[in-house]
Amino acid sequence: MEYDESIYNLIPKERYEPPKPKRYKSSHPHHVPPTGSTFCLKSTSKPGVANLNGEIQPQGSNHTSKGAGLTFGKPKGALKPDTTLFQKKGTGTMTLPQATQFKYNDDSRRPPVPKKDEKPIHGLVSDKNFIVANAVENILAAPKLPANRDKDYLKKKNYGKTPAFLQKIKNEIKDEYQLVREMQIEEENERDEQKFLLEDEERQQLIAALKKKWEVVHKEYQQITHIQKIDTIGKKSKKESCEKELAQLEKDIQKLSKNYIFVDTTANGGFY
Numbered sequence: 001m002e003y004d005e006s007i008y009n010l011i012p013k014e015r016y017e018p019p020k021p022k023r024y025k026s027s028h029p030h031h032v033p034p035t036g037s038t039f040c041l042k043s044t045s046k047p048g049v050a051n052l053n054g055e056i057q058p059q060g061s062n063h064t065s066k067g068a069g070l071t072f073g074k075p076k077g078a079l080k081p082d083t084t085l086f087q088k089k090g091t092g093t094m095t096l097p098q099a100t101q102f103k104y105n106d107d108s109r110r111p112p113v114p115k116k117d118e119k120p121i122h123g124l125v126s127d128k129n130f131i132v133a134n135a136v137e138n139i140l141a142a143p144k145l146p147a148n149r150d151k152d153y154l155k156k157k158n159y160g161k162t163p164a165f166l167q168k169i170k171n172e173i174k175d176e177y178q179l180v181r182e183m184q185i186e187e188e189n190e191r192d193e194q195k196f197l198l199e200d201e202e203r204q205q206l207i208a209a210l211k212k213k214w215e216v217v218h219k220e221y222q223q224i225t226h227i228q229k230i231d232t233i234g235k236k237s238k239k240e241s242c243e244k245e246l247a248q249l250e251k252d253i254q255k256l257s258k259n260y261i262f263v264d265t266t267a268n269g270g271f272y
Contacts, residue, residue, distance in 0.1 A: 198261040207256050214249045217242055 114120075153159065221242040230236050255261075 195263065198263050203256055203261055207253060210249055210253050210256070214246065214253070217245050217249065221246060 221239070224230075224235065224239045224242065227235065230239065
């Protein structure tokens with residue numbers, strides 16, 4: 001058994017000074033603005049942030065940190081206006097290029113408006129029936145021939161042949177039908193493997209066992225039928241369960257009385 005008490009504990013221990021860790025120094029230059037900083041931005045028509053890519057030497061952008069007073073502005077009083085600098089005459093006037101007279105194209109222009117002395121001819125009367133004349137003109141007119149009447153469609157390279165895209169679709173449908181048939185055959189084979197013919201000896205044993213079971217249930221049922229008055233829920237439910245079990249046993253015996261009985265080993269299977 002160990003104890004913490006010792007005479008050596010009375011001797012004062014020397015003070016241990018742990019060594020100081022190495023001073024951290026960033027690998028990035030101190031004069032480069034931080035990534036995504038909004039400081040050090042000059043006035044620009046492209047608002048954004050400075051040094052978004054985090055480059056050590058940002059270049060190719062008007063967002064630069066080089067300049068005086070770009071962080072928190074210039075010192076107080078440095079922006080005092082100069083009274084000698086003011087807007088002078090002619091310094092802010094913009095010179096526009098010489099304007100040329102616009103002219104419409106003659107083909108797209110409408111005819112000019114008739115003048116006041118260009119009066120149309122009035123009083124012209126005609127007995128012509130324009131509806132009948134238009135109908136007669138169209139009836140007697142020769143039929144218009146198609147523009148490509150010289151083209152013979154019977155001499156086409158692919159005339160009378162099934163298009164390639166239809167042949168492709170037919171092959172795809174045929175492959176799908178073949179795949180479905182193969183899956184159906186495979187499922188039928190699996191179902192057939194899960195069925196087997198019940199031997200005659202085993203069938204007779206099952207029939208005998210069911211008959212013995214039927215006799216036991218029938219004997220119990222006869223004991224209930226002798227009761228003149230079934231006045232409890234237990235007696236009533238027992239009678240109903242016996243009747244149901246007898247009917248099921250008779251049904252199973254009748255089904256097993258066939259010459260050939262097949263047994264299905266699937267989850268929802270049985271014999272038939």
